[in-house]
Amino acid sequence: MDAHPIYDLRSDTVTRPTPAMRAAMLAAEVDDAAYGDDPVVCALEAEVAALLGKPAAIWVPTGTMANQIGVAVHTRRGDTLACVPGAHVRIHEDASAAALWGVQAMPIGDRRGFTVHALAALLDEVACGWPPIGLVWLENTLGEAGGAIWPLTGCHDGRDGLSEVAAFARAQGCAVHLDGARLWNAHVATGIGMDRWAQAGDTVSVSLSKGLGAPAGSLLAGSTEIIARARRLAHGLGGAMRQAPAMLAAAGRYALAHHIDRLADDHRRARRLAAGIADLPHWDVPEPETNLICCRVRAPIERAELLCVALRAAGIRCNPNIAREVRLAVHLDLDDTAIDAVIERVHHTLGSDPGRFAPITS
Numbered sequence: 001m002d003a004h005p006i007y008d009l010r011s012d013t014v015t016r017p018t019p020a021m022r023a024a025m026l027a028a029e030v031d032d033a034a035y036g037d038d039p040v041v042c043a044l045e046a047e048v049a050a051l052l053g054k055p056a057a058i059w060v061p062t063g064t065m066a067n068q069i070g071v072a073v074h075t076r077r078g079d080t081l082a083c084v085p086g087a088h089v090r091i092h093e094d095a096s097a098a099a100l101w102g103v104q105a106m107p108i109g110d111r112r113g114f115t116v117h118a119l120a121a122l123l124d125e126v127a128c129g130w131p132p133i134g135l136v137w138l139e140n141t142l143g144e145a146g147g148a149i150w151p152l153t154g155c156h157d158g159r160d161g162l163s164e165v166a167a168f169a170r171a172q173g174c175a176v177h178l179d180g181a182r183l184w185n186a187h188v189a190t191g192i193g194m195d196r197w198a199q200a201g202d203t204v205s206v207s208l209s210k211g212l213g214a215p216a217g218s219l220l221a222g223s224t225e226i227i228a229r230a231r232r233l234a235h236g237l238g239g240a241m242r243q244a245p246a247m248l249a250a251a252g253r254y255a256l257a258h259h260i261d262r263l264a265d266d267h268r269r270a271r272r273l274a275a276g277i278a279d280l281p282h283w284d285v286p287e288p289e290t291n292l293i294c295c296r297v298r299a300p301i302e303r304a305e306l307l308c309v310a311l312r313a314a315g316i317r318c319n320p321n322i323a324r325e326v327r328l329a330v331h332l333d334l335d336d337t338a339i340d341a342v343i344e345r346v347h348h349t350l351g352s353d354p355g356r357f358a359p360i361t362s
């Protein structure tokens, strides 16, 4: 046993495949996935399509590729897509919607979602000469909002439900994509089926390498025609990975069978971690809805990075979410003992002389 282990809370992507998952990967029958007849990849695609209630799905190496294909299949050069300001596609994909497809992101609402009214107001401006909205972009859970769940129905503090927004968007002739990299977390936290959430999107992307703990892989689901186009786009983007997808798909199938329900443990541990560090000075710790905790720093801590440096020195790897928020991600590789140790180290770090968090001025 490592006497002073380092706890990695940077993201839920940092998990390592478990021994049982590695065994499933090793045992996978492999073939050339680019020819489309790899049995394990085909089985995973069929499984996820069925889970999401869509006719077809394609495995791709990353969520970013799934999302970028989602942009490409619904838009034309010079279109825009409407999304929340902190959407992954807008702030964490290196402006690829613009760089690859000539599509500009139009932020509406706030970090926790938007209303039908806000979308209608944007569409009104299109009628006055603003560029066309080819695509309405939804995300659940909302990463930049600390894993907040965008509810499926009803009006909730400044946003409408995903299903109402989607129905309105379609009635206006817009396509809808749901970035569901962490849709599993929304499903487990609410008990609402993956297929019901997925109804909101004409296409839906889901990740196997976040909370589910696979080393790589995402799927894009949608109609048979759209997924046929997606296969050509994935190939063109360099996604034809030959014998590798079979092993990664085996990890994905293992994760679907064993790592969905246990997300409830991550959510419980995230709440316990938040409760254990909420009474410390110099930051505001929200009650997490799922597995992410985004803590807003206060004076004298000017920037989240200053606190992250101190936490890293104490053996807690973490990063800023935004400039003034520290993000702590709870995942498969953190058990109750680890959470206790993290709480203790955070106390030790934040409880000490706050002056050391002040930026160095000369």
Ligand SMILES: *Cc1c(COP(=O)(O)O)cnc(C)c1O
Residues within 6 Å of the ligand: 061, 062, 063, 064, 065, 067, 088, 089, 139, 141, 143, 179, 180, 181, 182, 207, 209, 210, 218
């Ligand atoms: C992680 C994530 C992605 C991208 O997934 P990668 O596999 O890291 O490319 C897309 N959307 C959301 C909401 C994410 O959290």
